[in-house]
Amino acid sequence: MGSIIPHFLFGNTYSIIIQRGNKMKKSIFVITLLISLMPLLGLLTGCGQVPLTGRKQMIIVSDADMLALGDQQYKEILSKSQINQDQNKYQMVVRVGNRITGAVDSFLKQNGLSDYTAGYKWEFNLIQDDNTVNAFCLPGGKIAVYSGIIPVAKNDTGLAVVMSHEIAHALAKHGAERLSQVLLVQYGGASLSDALKQQPAETQKYMMLAFGIGTNVGVLLPYNRLQEKEADRIGLAIMARAGYDPHEALSFWERMEKLESGAPPEFLSTHPATTERIKEIQAEIPEAMKYYKQVK
Numbered sequence: 001m002g003s004i005i006p007h008f009l010f011g012n013t014y015s016i017i018i019q020r021g022n023k024m025k026k027s028i029f030v031i032t033l034l035i036s037l038m039p040l041l042g043l044l045t046g047c048g049q050v051p052l053t054g055r056k057q058m059i060i061v062s063d064a065d066m067l068a069l070g071d072q073q074y075k076e077i078l079s080k081s082q083i084n085q086d087q088n089k090y091q092m093v094v095r096v097g098n099r100i101t102g103a104v105d106s107f108l109k110q111n112g113l114s115d116y117t118a119g120y121k122w123e124f125n126l127i128q129d130d131n132t133v134n135a136f137c138l139p140g141g142k143i144a145v146y147s148g149i150i151p152v153a154k155n156d157t158g159l160a161v162v163m164s165h166e167i168a169h170a171l172a173k174h175g176a177e178r179l180s181q182v183l184l185v186q187y188g189g190a191s192l193s194d195a196l197k198q199q200p201a202e203t204q205k206y207m208m209l210a211f212g213i214g215t216n217v218g219v220l221l222p223y224n225r226l227q228e229k230e231a232d233r234i235g236l237a238i239m240a241r242a243g244y245d246p247h248e249a250l251s252f253w254e255r256m257e258k259l260e261s262g263a264p265p266e267f268l269s270t271h272p273a274t275t276e277r278i279k280e281i282q283a284e285i286p287e288a289m290k291y292y293k294q295v296k
Contacts, residue, residue: 050172051113052234059173060180066173067119070139074123077144084128084147093145096159097124100167101141103242103295116171117141133259137166139175152255160244161235161252168234174227232281236288243295246288253278 048057084090101122108114120141132146143163153159169175236246257278 048173048177050230050234051108051111051116052237053172053230055230057173057177058180058184059176060183061176063119063176066139066176066179070142070170070175074138074140074142074144078125078127081144082128084126086126086147089147089150090126092150092156092159093126093163094124096156096163097122097143099244100160100164100238100242104167104171104238107238107241116173133256135162135166137163137170139170139173141167141170143167152259153252154255157239157244157248158252158255160239160242161249164239164242164244165231165235168231168238169227171238172227172230172234174231177227228277229280232277233284233287236281236284237291240288240290240292241295243292246285246292249281249285250278253281 048059049055050057105114105117108116122141123143125144127144127146129146130148133148133152135143135145135149137143143166145159145163149162150159153162232249236249239249240246257275
């Protein structure tokens with residue numbers, strides 16, 4: 001028989017998870033529990049702060065470890081993927097990526113926050129997979145866009161919505177936050193190196209899940225709602241500072257939402273395009289427009 005484990009889910013709601021011995025289900029359960037408790041953990045052990053939003057974070061993983069892990073996972077993903085050879089689409093990714101990351105670096109430098117991207121080496125790749133409507137950014141600035149999202153983005157500004165949002169996850173250190181929670185709850189606050197020595201296979205699995213990557217490379221696990229909303233807000237500011245109209249985010253997410261009528265693309269499993277979310281983005285646009293008007 002499987003064990004019955006009570007846990008908190010988003011505030012005061014209780015839920016029961018029945019586990020039947022499957023280790024992968026157990027891993028996903030633990031990550032789900034951790035990201036659900038993130039607001040509480042952040043209040044108890046705040047030792048970092050997200051740029052722009054000012055939210056306190058609990059992070060016990062070093063930047064050096066995160067950079068190394070990001071580079072390792074990126075190489076693994078690329079080694080198992082086909083790189084798109086369409087130069088027009090690839091140059092579009094590079095063009096938008098350079099413009100956005102340039103705006104990020106400039107903003108951080110002007111606000112004395114350059115340490116947030118210290119050690120970053122921005123890299124862009126377009127992975128050939130028309131059936132995958134997705135993109136990601138790993139710590140260290142390692143970015144990949146799947147060819148399936150290009151038709152939905154439609155143009156540079158639409159792609160800027162996607163890339164800015166993914167870069168915002170890395171900039172806000174959401175991966176480090178999730179991994180820190182794993183180390184705190186699962187290993188009693190042990191260091192990453194100690195956890196790897198004690199349980200190498202299990203820790204490696206948790207690391208991948210903390211990055212949003214499942215046991216099969218390229219299968220992404222959703223960030224929690226708090227992190228998604230934060231990435232939306234930061235992403236809008238990033239694209240606006242890069243000179244892209246943040247209003248395009250509404251059109252992009254409306255296009256994504258229409259795809260839900262059929263088989264939902266992978267991007268919607270990790271970034272739910274709900275009507276409520278679109279309303280929240282609309283409420284954040286006036287703040288982003290301040291940055292847009294500065295560059296215009």
